[in-house]
Amino acid sequence: MDTGTIKQILLITDGCSNQGEDPIEVSHAIAKKGISINVIGVLEDDQSEDPLGLREVNEIAQAGKGISRIVYADLLSETVQAVTQQAMTQTIQSFVSKELKEIFGKNTDEEDLPPETRGEVHRVIEDLGESAHLQVLILVDTSASMQHKMEAVKDALDDFILSLQARTGQHSYSIYQFPARNQVVKELLPWTSDGKSVAKVFPKLAAGGITPTGAALKQAVRAFQTVPALEEWSDEGDDAVDTSYGSSS
Amino acid sequence: MTLSIHPTVHLANQQTLTGIWNKRRYKIVRKIGEGARGSIYLATMNQRFVAVKISQDTSVISREVNTLNMLKKVQAIQLGPLLLDVDDAYINKHEKLPFYVMEYIDGVPMNRFIKQKGMKWLLPISSQLLHQLYYLHQIGYVYGDLKPENILIDKQTKQARLVDVGGITQFGRSIREYSATYDRGYWGLGSRKADPAYDLFALAASMMMMDPKIKSHSSQTKNIFALLARGNQMKPYAAVIEKALKGHYSSALDMKRALSKIATRNKANQARKKKLDEPSYKVELISIGTILTVHALILYYVL
Numbered sequence: 001m002d003t004g005t006i007k008q009i010l011l012i013t014d015g016c017s018n019q020g021e022d023p024i025e026v027s028h029a030i031a032k033k034g035i036s037i038n039v040i041g042v043l044e045d046d047q048s049e050d051p052l053g054l055r056e057v058n059e060i061a062q063a064g065k066g067i068s069r070i071v072y073a074d075l076l077s078e079t080v081q082a083v084t085q086q087a088m089t090q091t092i093q094s095f096v097s098k099e100l101k102e103i104f105g106k107n108t109d110e111e112d113l114p115p116e117t118r119g120e121v122h123r124v125i126e127d128l129g130e131s132a133h134l135q136v137l138i139l140v141d142t143s144a145s146m147q148h149k150m151e152a153v154k155d156a157l158d159d160f161i162l163s164l165q166a167r168t169g170q171h172s173y174s175i176y177q178f179p180a181r182n183q184v185v186k187e188l189l190p191w192t193s194d195g196k197s198v199a200k201v202f203p204k205l206a207a208g209g210i211t212p213t214g215a216a217l218k219q220a221v222r223a224f225q226t227v228p229a230l231e232e233w234s235d236e237g238d239d240a241v242d243t244s245y246g247s248s249s
Numbered sequence: 250m251t252l253s254i255h256p257t258v259h260l261a262n263q264q265t266l267t268g269i270w271n272k273r274r275y276k277i278v279r280k281i282g283e284g285a286r287g288s289i290y291l292a293t294m295n296q297r298f299v300a301v302k303i304s305q306d307t308s309v310i311s312r313e314v315n316t317l318n319m320l321k322k323v324q325a326i327q328l329g330p331l332l333l334d335v336d337d338a339y340i341n342k343h344e345k346l347p348f349y350v351m352e353y354i355d356g357v358p359m360n361r362f363i364k365q366k367g368m369k370w371l372l373p374i375s376s377q378l379l380h381q382l383y384y385l386h387q388i389g390y391v392y393g394d395l396k397p398e399n400i401l402i403d404k405q406t407k408q409a410r411l412v413d414v415g416g417i418t419q420f421g422r423s424i425r426e427y428s429a430t431y432d433r434g435y436w437g438l439g440s441r442k443a444d445p446a447y448d449l450f451a452l453a454a455s456m457m458m459m460d461p462k463i464k465s466h467s468s469q470t471k472n473i474f475a476l477l478a479r480g481n482q483m484k485p486y487a488a489v490i491e492k493a494l495k496g497h498y499s500s501a502l503d504m505k506r507a508l509s510k511i512a513t514r515n516k517a518n519q520a521r522k523k524k525l526d527e528p529s530y531k532v533e534l535i536s537i538g539t540i541l542t543v544h545a546l547i548l549y550y551v552l
Binding site: 111118121125126166 | 311315435441
């Protein structure tokens with residue numbers, strides 16, 4: 001059984017996109033290409049859980065066949081790790097249940113198996129999860145409102161990389177920010193598996209401007225080189241560049 | 250499928266769960282725990298108390314059942330709660346969920362136990378835990394999420410029991426569940442790859458947190474050694490704790506031996522103290538007595 005590489009986008013944001021394409025549609029399209037999108041919504045300290053503005057967080061993840069969580073900044077570390085792990089298990093699980101259907105017939109779900117057999121299936125899923133090649137693109141919202149949460153984001157990513165390094169299987173990650181000066185997204189760190197690179201990247205994470213989440217997702221996904229047919233994506237809307245950065249280019 | 254669901258499951262008191270495969274019936278008494286992976290209920294089966302773990306996330310149940318079955322291989326001691334049943338049940342008309350049933354351990358979490366009964370319990374509890382960790386490590390697994398909240402002291406037997414098996418991880422794999430304060434990765438003192446020293450670090454950190462002064466400062470520093478130095482109550486154990494934090498014990502038995510040395514020394518010190526204290530106490534009484542008598546005599550003669 002070959003699961004190949006598990007590809008994920010991890011989006012860390014604190015609210016609604018306000019420019020460019022509909023992130024939910026983009027997310028849906030990306031999921032179709034075999035990349036799941038996990039979204040973590042970061043709350044303000046005085047915000048109640050599930051405020052209206054963060055509803056989009058759940059919708060993007062749902063469209064992207066990923067996992068979403070809405071948390072306060074101090075819980076970010078544990079959440080990043082849990083979300084990634086869970087999404088990976090889910091990807092493998094859906095793959096395995098497809099296989100099950102092939103073996104036992106169309107209407108077989110994992111739940112239809114007796115508990116003991118299910119345990120065996122789970123062991124396989126777990127082994128695959130530990131040994132599969134995991135590729136995570138981290139996309140960080142650096143709009144103005146995220147400014148004071150950047151320290152927590154940095155800690156969370158440091159912590160996440162530590163967990164990645166402990167895996168048996170291979171991994172690689174890259175970090176993108178949005179918005180950036182005269183760009184929708186900016187590559188901060190190309191694909192790497194080096195644990196020490198995060199610290200070098202973070203001083204560059206200046207925050208400011210608008211939140212073009214949809215456009216940012218669409219551009220960032222290009223980093224997965226093996227994704228076919230990028231050409232069919234129209235470039236319309238990609239130029240959701242914040243004009244407040246000035247025109248000194 | 251909604252993917253942002255919370256894994257907790259709400260069951261009503263007095264509700265009955267009937268297993269679809271094994272047909273056993275469980276009557277829910279009350280909720281006793283709720284976490285990131287599901288809910289735990291106290292229930293009765295044929296007038297006997299049991300604990301029922303149920304979760305919206307089916308993989309959680311499969312994984313923990315696998316772990317509990319694996320723990321049965323250790324015959325020398327009971328590691329983790331005893332697994333009694335695994336089944337699915339309809340929790341309402343539409344929703345079918347998997348659950349498992351384990352023995353009910355009527356206990357108090359280590360942090361509350363020590364707060365109530367005193368620091369003298371720290372050594373015996375830690376030794377018991379190291380004994381259990383030794384057996385777990387023997388079969389190639391680490392406990393992972395070791396923290397005071399996961400250690401129950403049985404009210405009857407006063408035995409420490411590790412109740413949550415969700416973090417148990419095979420050697421060499423990535424620790425699947427941890428809590429920052431007890432995780433060596435968080436403190437910059439090692440990787441998150443499962444090895445015996447990972448558990449010994451977590452145990453040493455758990456011991457430290459029994460000192461209220463250390464606990465209250467734990468989020469203010471990222472230097473765990475500086476933190477250790479803040480607590481007076483940890484002085485007798487500081488050397489062992491420090492060694493465990495640094496990963497210098499390669500086996501749970503080594504750490505256990507080091508702790509029992511402290512225990513013997515403590516006892517010897519106490520005994521010596523007692524010996525010294527008793528006579529001096531008497532001498533004082535005699536001298537006070539003498540002084541009083543002399544005074545009385547003087548008074549008698551003067552009058």
